[in-house]
Amino acid sequence: MSQPKTIFEKIWDKHVVKRADGYPDAVFIDRHFIHEVTSPQAFDGLRKRSIGVFNVNRTTATADHNVPTKDQHLPIKEALSRHQVETLRKNCAEFGVELYDLGHPFQGIVHIIGPELGLTLPGMTIVCGDSHTSTHGAFGNVAFGIGTSEVEQVLATQCILQYKPKTMKIEINGKLGKGVVSKDIILYIISKISASGATGYFVEYAGDAIRSLSMEARMTICNMSIEMGARGGLIAPDETTFNYIKGRKFAPQGAAFDQAVEEWKKLRTDDGAKYDTVLTFDAADIAPMITYGTNPGMGMKVTDRIPTANELKELNEQVSFKKSLEYMGLEQGSQLLGKAIDYVFIGSCTNARIEDLREVAAMVKGKKKAAGVEVWVVPGSKQVQEQAKKEGLDKIFEAAGFELREPGCSACLGMNEDKIPAGKYCISTSNRNFEGRQGPKSRTFLASPLSAAAAAITGKVTDVREF
Amino acid sequence: MSKEKFHKLVSPAVPIAVENIDTDQIIPARFLKATTREGFGDNLFRDWRYDGNNNPIAEFPLNNDAYTGKILVAGKNFGCGSSREHAAWAIYDYGFRVVVSSFFADIFKNNALNNAVLPVVVSDQFLNELLETIQRDPKTEVTVDLENQFISFNGKKEGFQINAYKKTCLMNGYDDIDYLLSLNKEIKEYDLTH
Ligand code: SF4
Numbered sequence: 001m002s003q004p005k006t007i008f009e010k011i012w013d014k015h016v017v018k019r020a021d022g023y024p025d026a027v028f029i030d031r032h033f034i035h036e037v038t039s040p041q042a043f044d045g046l047r048k049r050s051i052g053v054f055n056v057n058r059t060t061a062t063a064d065h066n067v068p069t070k071d072q073h074l075p076i077k078e079a080l081s082r083h084q085v086e087t088l089r090k091n092c093a094e095f096g097v098e099l100y101d102l103g104h105p106f107q108g109i110v111h112i113i114g115p116e117l118g119l120t121l122p123g124m125t126i127v128c129g130d131s132h133t134s135t136h137g138a139f140g141n142v143a144f145g146i147g148t149s150e151v152e153q154v155l156a157t158q159c160i161l162q163y164k165p166k167t168m169k170i171e172i173n174g175k176l177g178k179g180v181v182s183k184d185i186i187l188y189i190i191s192k193i194s195a196s197g198a199t200g201y202f203v204e205y206a207g208d209a210i211r212s213l214s215m216e217a218r219m220t221i222c223n224m225s226i227e228m229g230a231r232g233g234l235i236a237p238d239e240t241t242f243n244y245i246k247g248r249k250f251a252p253q254g255a256a257f258d259q260a261v262e263e264w265k266k267l268r269t270d271d272g273a274k275y276d277t278v279l280t281f282d283a284a285d286i287a288p289m290i291t292y293g294t295n296p297g298m299g300m301k302v303t304d305r306i307p308t309a310n311e312l313k314e315l316n317e318q319v320s321f322k323k324s325l326e327y328m329g330l331e332q333g334s335q336l337l338g339k340a341i342d343y344v345f346i347g348s349c350t351n352a353r354i355e356d357l358r359e360v361a362a363m364v365k366g367k368k369k370a371a372g373v374e375v376w377v378v379p380g381s382k383q384v385q386e387q388a389k390k391e392g393l394d395k396i397f398e399a400a401g402f403e404l405r406e407p408g409c410s411a412c413l414g415m416n417e418d419k420i421p422a423g424k425y426c427i428s429t430s431n432r433n434f435e436g437r438q439g440p441k442s443r444t445f446l447a448s449p450l451s452a453a454a455a456a457i458t459g460k461v462t463d464v465r466e467f
Numbered sequence: 468m469s470k471e472k473f474h475k476l477v478s479p480a481v482p483i484a485v486e487n488i489d490t491d492q493i494i495p496a497r498f499l500k501a502t503t504r505e506g507f508g509d510n511l512f513r514d515w516r517y518d519g520n521n522n523p524i525a526e527f528p529l530n531n532d533a534y535t536g537k538i539l540v541a542g543k544n545f546g547c548g549s550s551r552e553h554a555a556w557a558i559y560d561y562g563f564r565v566v567v568s569s570f571f572a573d574i575f576k577n578n579a580l581n582n583a584v585l586p587v588v589v590s591d592q593f594l595n596e597l598l599e600t601i602q603r604d605p606k607t608e609v610t611v612d613l614e615n616q617f618i619s620f621n622g623k624k625e626g627f628q629i630n631a632y633k634k635t636c637l638m639n640g641y642d643d644i645d646y647l648l649s650l651n652k653e654i655k656e657y658d659l660t661h
Contacts, residue, residue: 017657018650023632026650028657038551040502049644055658066500080500087502131550131574147552147578149643157647159654163630165573195487196544199573229547231573295487295547316542316595320486413549415496422519434491434548436514 004270006167007236008202011142011267015125017159024161030124032058032154033110034097036088037065037415038129042152043091053095054158060119061092062100064109066415069378069405072102081416095155106249108381108407111135111349115219116383118248122237122264127154132349132431134225137234138218139241140267142202144232165231166200166276169269171207174283179464181359182217183351183429183448185209186224187289187299189281195297199229201277204269209283210235215244216355223350224431227296236268288464291433291446292336293324298433300336302451302463308332327435328443329423336445336461343426344369344456345438346402347378348412351429351449354387360453361393363467369401370459376418377402378410402456414439427455471583472640475612476564479536481528482601483512488541489548490575494557496549507553508560529561533605538565540597540609545586546575555582565611567618569594580633581643587611587618593625613638
């Protein structure tokens with residue numbers, strides 16, 4: 001018998017085209033997603049070398065980071081943004097890459113459209129010049145974010161040079177409590193192990209609490225793997241995965257699908273396979289979560305008090321902690337519950353899938369947002385937007401005073417005009433609460449779509465269990 | 468394509484004693500709209516360097532004339548967050564060739580190495596001593612010797628790890644694509660059979 005392997009090792013080893021002494025592995029990439037922000041310099045590199053894209057069939061492009069979420073049918077107003085999207089168009093046309101441009105029925109946030117279209121499949125290696133590529137790992141594949149030089153490598157050679165990361169298993173067992181959703185699970189894990197706790201590792205999420213989750217919920221978890229420093233995160237595929245994939249546009253169909261499923265079933269960690277690190281958590285310990293600081297590790301149960309600097313061991317840590325709270329305009333040891341908020345952002349590749357919108361709609365149906373609070377619902381893709389309309393969610397949002405916009409990254413990173421003004425508090429379903437992430441001097445509380453929806457109605461940080 | 472080569476650097480250093488510096492701080496998203504690699508240095512640490520009216524914030528080390536040099540020294544978990552290579556370009560474009568910290572985020576480390584910026588990982592203790600020393604005496608010369616893999620200042624010295632392949636690339640100005648392009652035949656074969 002060959003040595004037992006983790007699912008990660010199985011996929012990685014299968015994709016190594018060349019392993020040579022003194023070199024990192026040359027790893028073949030099955031699927032490459034590109035977008036307007038991190039690709040222009042890579043295409044320039046190809047031009048300088050006078051080479052083309054290695055295999056255009058393995059490359060898919062969309063415009064998401066820098067696009068307006070209103071009036072997408074009109075030319076982009078801001079000159080630099082327009083130029084960047086036009087550059088993507090030009091590059092895709094010149095190199096023969098399929099582009100789901102603004103207005104295309106498949107356009108959307110790159111990590112939302114891949115799974116939605118069946119481009120993201122189990123067992124694959126997937127990269128994109130974006131750190132949240134880890135999202136795709138929910139399907140049981142090796143997916144990770146890369147820089148632009150690496151985008152160029154993959155365009156040119158369909159391979160990437162990488163050292164094999166260490167492996168970590170995070171197991172969550174037990175039953176989730178009321179009002180606790182997958183976003184809370186991942187915010188909880190990050191708060192426990194810190195924003196750098198998984199650096200150098202590729203994570204596998206396991207345990208019955210993970211198994212019980214829908215594909216959408218699994219994607220939310222894998223999405224934020226990078227927020228604890230991990231290279232990526234994956235979940236072994238199962239019936240939930242296969243059912244999600246079945247019938248999707250680019251997924252194998254008919255007999256080919258059944259055959260694929262047989263192969264995908266082998267994608268699991270062998271008994272006795274070793275991880276470099278194993279962490280176990282109890283689902284019952286997880287409550288609705290919220291972040292209070294300026295990195296995703298600074299999170300707590302929504303009913304907890306913010307820690308005090310004295311509780312931190314190191315002096316440097318204390319200094320960074322104080323700086324963070326000062327930025328957020330919050331007091332050590334205080335509670336966030338009941339804190340007034342100004343904006344609610346429901347969107348991003350973490351939580352802007354149809355299931356997220358449905359959950360929010362179910363919660364706010366027949367209710368109205370609090371006066372003075374601005375609520376943006378930005379669907380993750382054109383398909384999500386259309387589906388939401390089909391189901392009448394748009395009407396529910398409208399009646400609640402929520403603004404349903406057009407798809408894109410939007411206020412997740414504030415690259416387009418969707419910015420939270422300086423000093424304002426935003427409860428956001430996105431993944432990063434860094435200083436200025438949602439706009440210069442903006443203040444972000446990360447939370448689940450349920451917590452965000454509840455805050456939209458009450459106008460303050462709310463415990464969904466009491467809502 | 469060859470890049471700038473790196474052997475040894477002796478220079479004063481600039482301290483930013485903050486932990487978990489994410490790439491959104493190094494280069495905020497609104498400056499990622501360019502389609503070339505140049506010119507990002509002006510916006511390096513933009514929101515820590517300038518206030519809302521574009522006036523330099525005096526306390527920030529990059530605005531303090533006492534601090535000069537090609538070495539940036541920063542708190543642990545440097546470069547976390549977004550994979551934007553623009554962060555490495557901004558650091559390079561500003562003139563830094565080395566970043567010293569006790570811990571780097573993965574993607575940033577790769578991006579730096581791919582852009583002739585050497586990330587040097589030191590112990591927490593060495594980092595703290597170095598930060599304190601530069602803050603006390605900004606003229607302190609720091610030596611970073613890639614060939615012999617050590618960093619030193621004022622007689623204090625610590626070795627650092629770098630993987631052999633990346634070391635060769637940096638010292639010779641090689642780039643990963645050259646190697647991958649040489650595997651073209653094997654890759655084509657793999658592509659056809661998988
Ligand atoms: S939604 Fe946010 S995190 Fe996701 S790809 Fe866009 S900018 Fe990145």
